[in-house]
Amino acid sequence: MTIFNHILGFPRIGFQRELKIAQEMYWSKKISKIKLKKIGKKIRIKNLKTQQKMGLDFLSVGDFSWYDHVLSTTMMLGNIPKRFMTSNNKIDIDTLFYIARGVSDHNNSTNPSEMTKWFNTNYHYIVPEFSTDSVFNFSWKQLLKEIDEALLIGKNIKPVILGPMSYLWLGKTYEVNFNRFDLLDKILHVYKIIFSCLKKKGIQWVQIDEPILSLDLSPVWKKNFILSYNYLKCNINILLTTYFGNISHNLDIIKEIPIKGIHLDLVSGNYNLSELKTNFSQDIVLSLGIVNGKNIWKTDLLKYYFLIKKILKYRDNIWIGSSCSLMHVPVDINQEKKMKTELKVLFSFAVQKCYELYLLSNALNINKTDLLESWILPLLSYNNIIKNNKNNDIQDKILNLKTKDYKRKNSYKIRYKKQKNKLNLPILPITTIGSFPQTKDLRDLRSSFKEKLITKKEYKKKIFKIIKYNIIEQEKLNIDVLVHGEPERNDMVEYFGENLEGFLFTDYGWVQSYGSRCVKPPIIYSDISRVSPITLDWIKYAQSLTKKPVKGMLTGPVTILLWSFPREDISHKTIATQISLALKDEIYDLEKNGINIIQIDEPALREGLPLRDIDKKKYLDWAINSFKLTVSDVKDSTQIHTHMCYCEFNDIIQSISDLDADVITIETARSNMEILACFKNFKYPNSIGPGFYDIHSPNIPKEIDIIKLIKKSMKIIPIKKLWINPDCGLKTRTWIEVKYALKNLVSATLKIRSILS
Template sequence: MTILNHILGFPRIGIDRELKRAQENYWNNKISKKKLLKIGKKIRIKNLLTQKKMGLNYLSVGDFSWYDHVLNTTMMLGNIPKRFLNNVKKINIDTLFHVARGVSHNRESTFPSEMTKWFNTNYHYIVPEFNEYSTFNFSWNQLFLEIDEALLIKKKIKPIILGPMSYLWLGKTTSKNFDRLKLLPKILNIYKYILNYLHEKKIKWIQIDEPILSLNLSQLWKKKFIYSYNFLKGYSNKLLTTYFGNISHNLDIINSIPIEGLHIDLISGKYDLLTFNKNLSNQILLSLGIINGRNIWKSDLLKYFNLINNFKKFRKNIWIGTSCSLLHIPIDINKESQLNKKLKSCFSFAIQKCYELFLLSHALNTGNKSLIKKWILPLYYKNFLLNFNNKNKKNLFIKEKKYFRKNNYNIRFKKQKNKLNLPIFPITTIGSFPQTKELRKLRLNFKNNIIDKKKYESKIFSIIKKNIKEQEKLNIDVLVHGEPERNDMVEYFGENLNGFLFTNNGWVQSYGSRCVKPPIIVSDVSRIKPITLKWIKYAQSLTKKPVKGMLTGPVTIFLWSFSREDISDLTIVNQISLALKDEINDLEKNNINIIQIDEPALREGLPLNDDEKKEYLDWAVNSFKLSISEVKDTTQIHTHMCYCEFHDIIQSISELDVDVITIENSRSNDNLLMYFKNFNYNNSIGPGFYDIHSPNIPSKNTIFRLIKKSLKYISPEKLWINPDCGLKTRTWKEVKKSLYNLVYATQKLRLEQKN
């Protein structure tokens, strides 16, 4: 038996973030559509040639996207919300960008579709919209275009499509009480057309992603799953692809549908492989996801060689692959010229993960283990290079009472009201202000020693002063310093804590053109010195209004970093919590009476399988509470969360016991507020009345209407007014106008409440 290798997808941003720059230049009318399309094609061809060079047996096609792959599917199925079809003669790439970002027509704006997290990752997708009037027709031939490109490479290719059941699951209904499953027959007809086209192209294998098989599905959804794949039987071989968790509980579906292959994620899934294999039809090819697609450490290839070598006698047809798409990790470790060589040898980015698959399949097929032994040598001296000996171990044995503040919210609310003396409907922003070219250049010049620390800090202070003045002009009630010193909300804190390592080019796509550069946790985490105090103290000295202290929470720092795989999550996150606790205490001692601790990743870490959720939520909530456990009742603690499904963690959000939570509701049509109301959430909420991920400027009337609507769910004394996220990606022109409208609408409502 020959064991073949493949990946589930390759990063699409380009090795130097060419896609990001092309997108943003196109949106700003700096390049033509023709130039944009040319750059996209160049990235795709390079990705295919890289896979070929690294020794992959099947090249993945269809993993490229102009914004995100779910939106690609929406376009392909012709499921475009009607508001984007006015005066549109032909659906094209502009339609895709309008759905993702919204569009302005003279004075009117068309709001974009909702955006949320892709399962338990920091990748975002544009949410499909469904109602009883939804129509479907094949409208976007991007996949077919990419297949024709790939066939010229003269190598076996494997097209990737998002499966019909996962696509339906990931969407939202815009009509009350409408069952989206009623749309399934219409969708399946388009899938049938696509599969027939691929069959006619003589393509042997098609990867159909159905990640919802890791979830606990209802009997109705299971029944529809079986119906769907029986409807689509025939055509090319289907590799049903699952990831982000174990699917053993849904094996009844797998054994009831006509598929030729199944991919499982052995990294996140924690399978008992022999038991799983016994219960799986022997006719199905089994693809084993053994190379971690979500972390950057080298794989222990010898461990997987032994596992698969022992296992292959139980199944006649095996492939090996990545656990999931490689879009969640950086592209090439060889772009990192400044890393310590020994540390660098411990890491494996997307290109190196492809090579790991070649090395492992070569060893399994030939029996020669010399290459894999050489590859994994750094893993054996990693523990000598990196410390994780819990210098503050005694602090990690935390008593349960340490997780709780002194008094409950109702008592704190009264004390904070007297202390802060804020007006009804207090107005604030989430933290960051526009990161201009000049500001980015300033930070780069400091990093490259072109300017000294004194000059750099002087410039940062002047930007903070400008930010405070602008907010006072606008009549905002609770101010922020604007975060000009921060490159990224996680990277900045990592740079100021012990235990983190940083790359120069380790970029990962978060959504659209937005990329992040996650730090790497390599050893014990502790605080060296105050991180934010200098900047916040200065900002507070400029105004009589309260200025928020701005921190990133422990769970988000942990989840948005590449963490050690040989240390428990709880140990690492509690070390981060203790470091932040010191920072919070310092801010409080210096009369910073409002402190915001952002936790946008809290929902993201939630395992897909119901049986594993409680354990995660318990330690995640406790780690946050540990960081704020010593603050005074008069210190108002805020947190911010965005772009995720809150309904299944609403209990945990309540247990965080923050005084104010700000959320993203601007694209959610009040669904999020409904969850909070139905739960009887008692603490204060800022729903977010300005969608900062769109270039559209919300009008005064639109904001006023949204605020009035939110009062159906939140009592006036508990309602905060704010944008739905930080403003770093917007221009000052957009920000000033939008915030002016936000303040105007709020003041109008205050007058109305008085009368």
Template sequence: MAKVLSANLGYPRIGEKREWKKALEGFWNHKLTETEFLETTKQLRLSYLQKQKDRGVDLIPVGDFSFYDHVLDTAVLFGLIPERFKQHDDAVTLDTYFSIARGNQNAEASEMTKWFNTNYHYIVPEISNQTKPRLTTNRLLDLFNEAKEAFGITTKPVIVGPITLLKLSKGYDATHFDALLRSLVPLYSEVFTQLAAAGAEWIQVDEPILVRTTNNDDLNIFKQVYQQIKAAVPGLKILLQTYFESVDCYADLIKLPVDGFGLDFIDGAAGNLAALEQFGFPKDKVLAAGLVDGRNIWKTNLADTLSQAEKLLTFTGGPEKLWITPSCSLLHVPVTIENETALDPLLKDALAFADQKLSEIVTLTKGLNEGRASVQPALDAARQSIQHLQQSEQRNNRAVEAELADLDKELPKRPKDYAARQKIQSEVFHLPLLPTTTIGSFPQTAEVRQARRKWRKGEWTDAQYNDFIKEETEKWIRIQEEIGLDVLVHGEFERNDMVEYFGEKLDGFAFTRFGWVQSYGSRCVKPPLIYGDVAWQTAITVAESAFAQSLTQSPVKGMLTGPVTIFNWSFVRNDISQADVFNQIALALKKEIQALEEAGIRMIQVDEPALREGLPLKEEKKAAYLHRSVYAFRLATSFVRNDTQIHTHMCYSEFDEIIDAIDALDTDVISIEAARSHGEIIATFEKFAYKKGIGLGVYDIHSPRIPSVEEMQSYAERALQVLDPHIFWINPDCGLKTRKPEETIPALKHMVVAAQNVRAELHHTIPNN
């Protein structure tokens, strides 16, 4: 009998307790041989397939697992390897693969940037006009056969589509796009032909670029590409998968020569539903309906969602033409709630991680196939869990509600404009031309992590732990002085994570023990859960900042994470507006900044590295988001004295899209990544006359390599071709938490020498400096 199918789009790679991360880092640190590493990751991969099979998922993906990043995997599959990493033979070694992602002592890593509007980072493929794509090793075929041999199942291979791959790549002229695409499509066809011969029935081709603004030219490209692929592999069914928003040009899109479309009915619900109701859906194609949120961690309201699924069923050509899926890959959520034994039962009962979301998908599928009565107990339980949390005290803080109600609609403003503040601050701080500083964090060594573990386990008292933090702080204040940095930081040794640390001290947050998600490479983060109203209770950063400042005559920056970043790097309640959560966090941070000022801290950095990543994918939604973001930042910072210098930091984004909003933040100094993108951000300032303090990161901290003085000096000199030296700062492109001391110290020494060299050059050309 024909029936609705359950399908997954992608499963987390990292393991329930980050076993994948440990294997990666063990291999990088030569604690695992390549053979041991490959066997370990194979067993992890198979265990993920086993889980999905046991939960009853009908269509299980392969190709979602990666050693580092799925976009890098696709680029390597088709031989899109930067020239500086090229090998002599066709095979791509693990050493080459990881060098592209992480760099090596002889070559810089490829650029890394955010995957659409998520906190996942992908490695940007580098393609020149002369690049000739080629098929290396068909890893999808290997993974398909591996699953078939282990479990006897026919899986659904997943791959980034050719148009999205090229659109997200860099280095080639736009005029070469068509030629590159023509050379790629036959290689995709070859991969698919081999999969079809091995028994694959469906392949999921991810083309999320379709949720960005598309036009007739774009649609013609899609039509040509998929006509060519279908002609080459007529027996293989293709699911064209989108996510993160609604698709544009729906009426034309559904005419593409593929066998199914994956649509997001969470983040793209309004647009996709409206299009479906207006234009219908082809009866001969599959609708893969993303009805379970793949990016947040709350239980699905199964009763309401089942009603939505029943409505979608009326648009398809039969139950076999509807799949129930997550809205996107489950890469973006933790693995399972089962290990969270310390959470408040009220909260835990309202949560669903990847494994639980798969069960929700199977439940919804069963409800469609066997009737609502067959799943009624599950529907009732989910609704009850959601209602209990909604009625809790944590979500009904009257004091916070009153503060929000009192806010003025006008943007908060500093007492004086930047030009006046700059004059005042220059008289207070007496900094040299091109002042040097760092972004905030210093290496979290094994000793630092061990100390934190001992303290959390109760093996150390608060006094022992605080003494250790003070010792580390003083050690690194002295190191910074010896290096010759102009503005210092306390090092953040007391902090586990730049968001989690603040959330632990604020009302409205909760924390998991194993709720990790991949951010980039082996870097996993454990986002806080913003489940209630956010409120400030007591000073968070004052003691450490004041202690560090007491050790030196140089200014020490107070370090905070901004409201938009805290929001974007958390799992956030979905029952109130984004603006209300932004402003709740901003009001709490405002109280912390007041406390820092009262303690005599005159430089305060409020980091917003995630401001750009939250930018909506639809043009018509961007202005409102940026206004909300600027409002929240200024709500937290604009009240400070004119002689208090406000800094912020952003990284790994296409800043040209938001340069007006960056300017509107009205900070005194902003530091922005430049090295990882090889200085490309500098072009933005050729078009936009930025007049406030700015530091363009002169070296990439995500690579273990130590850049030379000359390399860093070249970035600074290039920036100074478009920026006024009186506003220019020199710094790394991000915090140094993940680096080792033996990498950090020489790199910073090189940076200071580079600054001194450029400063000396400027003294000859700028009078009175």
């Protein structure tokens, strides 16, 4: 008996974000398509050789993508929306980028497909589009090319493919009375062809990801799941892969389909030993996800050694793997040269997680634990680090919180009147979400300050100059509520982490968020507190330049938590409460210094929602309370905004209402205001700012199109509660794009105002 190891996927961005750099150079026409593909191949080869070097038994292939893996599946299945097809029906890498980013030229523009969050992560995917006449065919053969590359490196190749049922679930249609199951036979036919091609290449195992098995599936979905996999039955061994939760409630599906293996996420799934013992047939491989693919702490390998030893008493076919793809963690901790050694040894990035799987499988195979004991030794010393950094003041504050600490003084109806009198804003007030373009000069400036090439005084003077420019440009555009543009911020979470106690930072801890967009999540390793004001100097200066209100800009507690790598010894609720108390102090200082509008962004609120209905209320209760605790002490006349983007809001609209923010801005532009449909039946009590400009596409919205969207919104949202804004921050756009887009946004709004007046 041998225990095999594998991962569900490796980060695709490259050790030095080579993919991001290459993508953006290609989009700006600085490199050729041939050069781009060479860089992609180089990344894939290095990833495979790294897995091999770290001792993995199976090498994952097909986990690479040029933008995101769902879009890669769309390409593989030939499901190309008609508006992106050329006259000769040829599809290539440009087609993929057009679907993701849209097409824009002097005469016309084509909107990109929608983008939304990948289950409960900060990763985004391009939503597949379905229609009654959707065509499916295996015309994009990128996977086969990657398999050929991998076969030159090692024999045990395991292709990774998103499953047909999850793909069908993730897509959407704009047609009325459309039944997506009418497309299932067409989709399955392509999968059958793909499996046949894999078999000809000598592939023994294929990993089919079906993450929707962690969801609550209706009887019709379960029925079609069983029918689909019985149809796909072939001579290749299917490892059905699930993650992000427990699938015990869907075991009736597993028992009815002809698979050779099942992967379970033991990290987030909370399975118990009896479930593993009784619910899975002895003749299928049981793959156990024991290395956390969503966090960066070392794995307690000794704990899993003894767990698997118990399982081995009643079954032989055991593999061990990562809980999910490692694309959600940085690539290699060894690149962090500046991190203190006593902290660095606590963490495992993707490369180290591969090695952890080797260590554990080897220990199980030779029956020795000495290497495991050495590996987890730093985790035992972590308790001393926590003791030394314990903040008794914060812990006492949490213990003394009362119900009244989670409520504002008066209702929105009362607050609205006071804010109207104080702010004196026009009807349909125009604002932006917070950030303005992060130019190369600005990034170089922050880098120079970080590397101590310029003094703090010089740095502050130059940042003030950029803020002044941002304010002047907004006033020229005739925007009503201004922002300082966030030039001092590298990232909306990392910046706050840098200015709070309890956070640790990396230099190369990049993780893909979508396409070429990478983020560098901070690490929460001890109690969190605020030592001094974080944003006050920047916002005060911006407000001193104008008579118009300038928004204070903060990132909310849930988003800071979920977009960091959190500690694992205390609950998420406790961490979020610590952050809330720190932000509460920041808001007090802003308000005291005359800032009358404060925006607390919570784009991660929806993504933290558990996948099963039974678990959602518990999460929403503490998540909503975290936000309310942050703002509970502000004056009635201080207007609180919040922002959310790229999520499905319909199922948590009541919870969003419970936040009791005076104004909520949401993403709607990319979906043609589709999200607003939920407000037809749910009468949202406070003010709403739908996004009228899709900032994730280089396309410039036309004035006439914005007017149509505003008119559409006015039919659903009362005019006195409607705000006008882009759907997200503008940091990823160029100033040329931003100025043209905002000019059209303002002119469209002014025309609507003139009609209303």
